Amino acid sequence: MSQPTLEYSTKSKEAKQIVDDHVADFFYENGIPLNAINSRSWEIMFESIGQYGPGYRSPSYHEIRNPLLDRAVNKIEELRKKHEDAWKEYGCTIMSDGWTDTSHRHLINFLANSPAGTFFLGSVDASSEIANASMLADLLEKQINKVGNEYVVQIVTNNGSNYKAAGRILMERIPTLFWTPCVAHYLDLMMEDIGKIPEFSSCINSAKKVCRFLYKYGRILDLMREKIGGDLVRPAITRFATSYLTLVSMLKNKQGLRSLFMSEEWHSNSLSKSVEGRQAENIILSILFWTKVEYCIKATQPLLIAMRIADGDETSAAPKIMAAMDAAKKTIKETLRDKSSLLNDVMECYDKRWENQMEQKLYGAALFLNPGKYFAIKEKDR
Known part of the structure; x- marks a missing residue:
């Protein structure tokens, strides 16, 4: 402003x-x-x-209803022309995003992404349709034809079995097309799997108890903000990323949180005698809890970095995501090397989601064509 x-x-x-x-x-x-x-x-x-x-x-009612609306439409058409030129020169990706609105309609948005940016192609109300692979493939093919199938390099969808099957159908229909599952979604599923590892699950649940307690009572929330100088909960692009970012914030503010639960203001507050209050205090003052937090962050911080790359709007993630995941794997192995059992559990989650399902040829090609990343990995692997 x-x-x-x-x-x-x-x-x-x-x-x-x-x-x-x-x-x-x-x-x-x-x-x-x-x-x-x-x-x-x-x-x-x-x-x-x-x-x-x-x-x-x-503007008058007439102006906003007619000439100004016409001008707005013309601006969108000019913008589309700019995107179409980029599609023809560089190719593009068609992305689909399904969601349910407040009227319980199942809507699917379609967007095209290229070096010119992301352009909204349209939305379909699929509420009355059975979202099977054939129907989804037909919907996606219509969008591909709108753009021109010679310009569409790949389609990106969520990772549901119906979308996977739709992707296979489309690759059979259009041999030059790649189907790619959404990386951010896969990383979120991977972090969900990691969060189910017993050692991490107990840590995350304890952190949630503390956060619920702190944000439930105004007086305690004010006291916390005074001690740490802000808030703990950090919203992120996905639910599970939010949990891990909150752990990062808690560790960063460890001393402030411990100071809160050891302060005179806390002990003079009636909530310190409540079941919730005692639970929160015991968690924050527990050495074991903070040890688990540290290991949980070590296992997921590299994946959060990869997720930021995958979900970034500024540049294409394809040339970077293979390198980011390679770096994440190496970092996790290094930071958890003294916890072999825990490392095995984390790597099992990694392989289940990434090695077995996300090793896409298109990502490999993008990495190869990005020499700065490709040769750095080759050098490390020597």
Whole structure:
């Protein structure tokens, strides 16, 4: 956002309050979702109105219904043309993303990704369809034909058995096409598997108990924030990644958390005598808990790095993901070398999800064509 101007800084609080009330009334009276205020287009709109200055009048109903809508459509068509040029020059990936909305409709979004970025192709309501492999293959093929099958290098879907079968069908229909399962989804499943290892499962469950307790009571939450200078829970792109990032945050704030549960403020609070409170205190003051946290982080931190690469929007992940997973495997083996039994359990999860299902030829080709990563791995393997 732009810096406040001198004129802005001289406005009274009362004047600002009046404007805020009008903005809020607009949302309430028209039933506009409140999270619209967090959108980038909202910021741009307000900045442009401010830069225009006094005297700006909003578009009329007719203007926003016809000429402005036409202009918006033209801008999208121009944007698509830019993407189409990139598809023809570099090829592209078709991605599908299924989800269920608040009306319980099963929707599937289709997007095309290329060096020009990601472009939304369309959405299909598949609620009345049986999501079998044949139906999914037909839906994906329609999107491929829209783009031009000579320009589509691969399709990326989730890892359900129906999508796997659809991928095989499409590769038979279009011999030049690759089907690739979603890496971020596979990594999430891998971390879910790792989280089920008994030593890690008990650690994660204990951490969840502590977090639930700390965030359940306002007084304790305020005390925690005072001790560690912020929050513990760190939302991530997937549910299981969130659990591990929370463990990282807890370890980083270990001293602050221990200080909280040893403080006079805590012991003078009635919650310190409750069952929940005593459980949380015992967990945080347990040496064994922190040892397990450290090992859990050692087993998953390299995978979180790979997940950030896989889920990044800025650059293509394909040239980097093989190198990232190779590095993750080596790092995990190195950091858990003194815990052979635990290492075997983690590597079993790794091989189950990655070695057996995600070793894609396309990733190998992308790595080979990325000399900086490829020769670094070759050098390490000597």
